[in-house]
Amino acid sequence: MEKILISACLVGDKCKYDGKSNYTPLVKELLEKYELVPFCPEVEGGLSIPRTPSERKGDIIINQNGKDVTKYFELGAEKAYNICMYLGIKIAILKENSPSCGVNTIYDGSFSHKTINGQGYTAEYLSKRGIRVISENDISSLL
Numbered sequence: 001m002e003k004i005l006i007s008a009c010l011v012g013d014k015c016k017y018d019g020k021s022n023y024t025p026l027v028k029e030l031l032e033k034y035e036l037v038p039f040c041p042e043v044e045g046g047l048s049i050p051r052t053p054s055e056r057k058g059d060i061i062i063n064q065n066g067k068d069v070t071k072y073f074e075l076g077a078e079k080a081y082n083i084c085m086y087l088g089i090k091i092a093i094l095k096e097n098s099p100s101c102g103v104n105t106i107y108d109g110s111f112s113h114k115t116i117n118g119q120g121y122t123a124e125y126l127s128k129r130g131i132r133v134i135s136e137n138d139i140s141s142l143l
Contacts, residue, residue, distance in 0.1 A: 045076025
């Protein structure tokens with residue numbers, strides 16, 4: 001069965017910045033065709049649950065208190081890629097709007113809930129290295 005890396009919050013892990021999840025019911029259908037490998041790059045990069053919200057602004061990630069937290073996002077992206085290489089994963093389903101996982105859109109860095117076109121750090125890192133990244137909004141394309 002093909003393995004897919006998936007944002008851990010989408011399978012129900014309570015790893016969002018606020019300690020909640022983004023459970024997506026289509027996960028049940030995915031499990032019929034794929035082996036899912038849940039992963040949260042922010043937590044694996046060293047950030048806590050809960051944590052101060054962060055947004056991407058260019059090549060850096062700043063939390064709402066103004067602290068540069070880019071190094072945690074870099075480490076999480078590297079670990080995500082390493083898992084993909086180790087397990088032979090070629091597809092990642094990631095959470096839209098996230099500063100790590102946003103595939104098509106991310107928050108604009110102003111903490112005003114405004115989204116812009118762009119990718120989160122992990123989504124960009126994986127896609128530049130040949131991993132196909134898919135938004136949770138496009139899960140049905142895999143079913």
